[in-house]
Amino acid sequence: MSATSARQPVPGTTIFDGEQARKGYALNKMCYSFNDAANRKAFVADEDGYCAKYGLNAQQREAIKNRNVLQLIEAGGNAYYLAKFAGIFGLDMQDIGAQQTGLTKEQFKAKLLAARG
Amino acid sequence: MSATSARQPVPGTTIFDGEQARKGYALNKMCYSFNDAANRKAFVADEDGYCAKYGLNAQQREAIKNRNVLQLIEAGGNAYYLAKFAGIFGLDMQDIGAQQTGLTKEQFKAKLLAARG
Amino acid sequence: MAKIVGAITTSHVPAIGGAIAKGLQQDPYWKPFFDGFPHVREWLAKVKPDVVVLVYNDHGLNFFLDKMPTFAIGAADAYSNADEGWGIPQIAPFKGDSELSWHLIEHLVKEDFDLVTCQEMTVDHAFTLPMALCWPDQKWPVRVVPVVVNTVQAPLPSAARCYKLGQALARAIQAWPKDERVVVMGTGGLSHQLDGERAGFINKDFDEKFMASMVDDPAWATKYSTTELVELSGTQGVELLNWMVARGTLPEKVRKEHSNYHIPISNTATGLMVLEPV
Amino acid sequence: MAKIVGAITTSHVPAIGGAIAKGLQQDPYWKPFFDGFPHVREWLAKVKPDVVVLVYNDHGLNFFLDKMPTFAIGAADAYSNADEGWGIPQIAPFKGDSELSWHLIEHLVKEDFDLVTCQEMTVDHAFTLPMALCWPDQKWPVRVVPVVVNTVQAPLPSAARCYKLGQALARAIQAWPKDERVVVMGTGGLSHQLDGERAGFINKDFDEKFMASMVDDPAWATKYSTTELVELSGTQGVELLNWMVARGTLPEKVRKEHSNYHIPISNTATGLMVLEPV
Numbered sequence A, B: 001m002s003a004t005s006a007r008q009p010v011p012g013t014t015i016f017d018g019e020q021a022r023k024g025y026a027l028n029k030m031c032y033s034f035n036d037a038a039n040r041k042a043f044v045a046d047e048d049g050y051c052a053k054y055g056l057n058a059q060q061r062e063a064i065k066n067r068n069v070l071q072l073i074e075a076g077g078n079a080y081y082l083a084k085f086a087g088i089f090g091l092d093m094q095d096i097g098a099q100q101t102g103l104t105k106e107q108f109k110a111k112l113l114a115a116r117g
Numbered sequence C, D: 001m002a003k004i005v006g007a008i009t010t011s012h013v014p015a016i017g018g019a020i021a022k023g024l025q026q027d028p029y030w031k032p033f034f035d036g037f038p039h040v041r042e043w044l045a046k047v048k049p050d051v052v053v054l055v056y057n058d059h060g061l062n063f064f065l066d067k068m069p070t071f072a073i074g075a076a077d078a079y080s081n082a083d084e085g086w087g088i089p090q091i092a093p094f095k096g097d098s099e100l101s102w103h104l105i106e107h108l109v110k111e112d113f114d115l116v117t118c119q120e121m122t123v124d125h126a127f128t129l130p131m132a133l134c135w136p137d138q139k140w141p142v143r144v145v146p147v148v149v150n151t152v153q154a155p156l157p158s159a160a161r162c163y164k165l166g167q168a169l170a171r172a173i174q175a176w177p178k179d180e181r182v183v184v185m186g187t188g189g190l191s192h193q194l195d196g197e198r199a200g201f202i203n204k205d206f207d208e209k210f211m212a213s214m215v216d217d218p219a220w221a222t223k224y225s226t227t228e229l230v231e232l233s234g235t236q237g238v239e240l241l242n243w244m245v246a247r248g249t250l251p252e253k254v255r256k257e258h259s260n261y262h263i264p265i266s267n268t269a270t271g272l273m274v275l276e277p278v
């Protein structure tokens, strides 16, 4: 078992621990700033400038550009802060769930319903 | 023994506890802002306006006006934050000690030396 | 002396806020969830609490990773909601009780809980929505004390530590000299996972076992590590730690006054319980 | 595995920063204080630490009463000093070790210490001045991990809790898999009181007993409550809690490598000790 899988033993799951927190600090700090409507507006007005201001690395910048949640997690993003980024685009949790699982939103909703057993 | 003396049993001493912290929040918040040179300047330029902005009560405003450390403590001030206020006037810890003990600075220094025994 | 008259544990999904704002309580999607609450409100009308101690996790409103507490407690006389980034409608402000807060802080620090004290703080949907579900008119008849548990960034406090915090909180509340009635709330969960290829994970079997344990075997979940809880309940299912704190404030023996369970609201299996000390 | 090669405990009075900036080390007022340090520097040159874990209290630079931690720990790769309000000259920035920080955090939270983790933080004179006394050229040959203890707002953690934090910190450091040499510092004290009619209070007798206990009877101060420590050592003398954490990282038996004691610098009785595990 590699060091990573010992640390992250749950399949399809990245526990946000110190290693993720270190990797993702700039990204999460930017997303935290989106609590403020003025900052959300500033991001939309000048995405490059806003990301540069928070010192995102290339991987983070690319993931933000792609609006790709799995890439954002890989780059150290935390779900609770990323939700504020997703909010800028009016995405809800089921849009995000569908994107990450490669399903349509309807398929993702069906998957949730299936958990009723 | 009154509730206050049970809580504050050391003579000449106000332990900064929850009750003091509640009383002094606005005052301490203002003093904390003095970490920033621009805020120190703003206070000097318009003391009334600056105190009003932080919502100081009448007792706190009066104590600030008087530059009186015992009054500031009575109004809920914490020594570590008050030190930043004193810094605006170039007062050092021995000036402050002298003021609180009713001694001249030289007398206060002599008192400290006497602790050598 | 103050008395803990019971505990309410409930999910706190942000989407509830949107549904409240749009008046969707009787919409078929939402009805099975909202229908759990009239009974809670009847119970509250009966037990008439003076104070709610509300245990939840902050989702990045009041706390960021530059100062991330394991346990924090409010010590203010007022708490406000604020913009969390997606523009869910804000909830009316709350009246605190800083005197009680400091009483609890004194007691808990003496029992070696290393609290963060917050004389000023904003409270997010995990605090506001459970309150709005209990008192839909948002005219709060209670004072509040917020208690925040880190469920966001590992290492999280263990379920055992959270349960012990609840037990210490109970001793602290019971030592409060005012003759007041206290309800403890714990919010969050149940099983859900927002992030990763495993997004949408829900575990009904685990949730049912966990809810049963809340009645009969309160320390049951303490046998699991955080990683095991993530595996069983999802990355956000670990919010059940807030339930553990609330359960810890009640004696071993409790009576289940009410419960509800529904899959799904948004991506979440929602649970609701009202427990009374016996 | 990492090894704790010793502990340094020292006062951290802000005025030291002014004296350093003005080059007053040989001034008669300052000489008895600064003369304590050449021996410390010789010792450091001998034990060659890779890392310093520095335990101190923040004086209202990085933390305010809106989020006041009992125990906080830095988890950054760099830490800077900043303006504290009186314009004492700023000290060169420090290289952190966030990987080690997270190792310590994982270990300490598992041992039920409810830490605040700080991925970004400024460090005040209580951190910077002891470092500048040890390495006057301010070219730090070590990485640092800051540990912050609340000595500012009661309730403070008890001396017993602080001592236990030190013991847990030692276990955490010793479990660090890298073959590194660690010095733990604890700063603050000794007896002094800045505020109130009792300002200028100094208690040589207590300080001497406390310094003796650091060698032979490390848990001695744990018999005192915070209020008793204030009575014995002054309102700011309670900064000795930072010494208790540092002492807790060493085994029961230690060798006193060096010590110094001088009354007064500013309003403070200054103490300095270097202790080595036996």
Ligand SMILES: [Fe+3]
Pocket (backbone or CB within 6 Å): C012, C013, C059, C126, C188, C189, C236, C239
């Ligand atoms: Fe949540």
Ligand SMILES: [Fe+3]
Pocket (backbone or CB within 6 Å): D012, D013, D059, D126, D188, D189, D236, D239
């Ligand atoms: Fe100090």
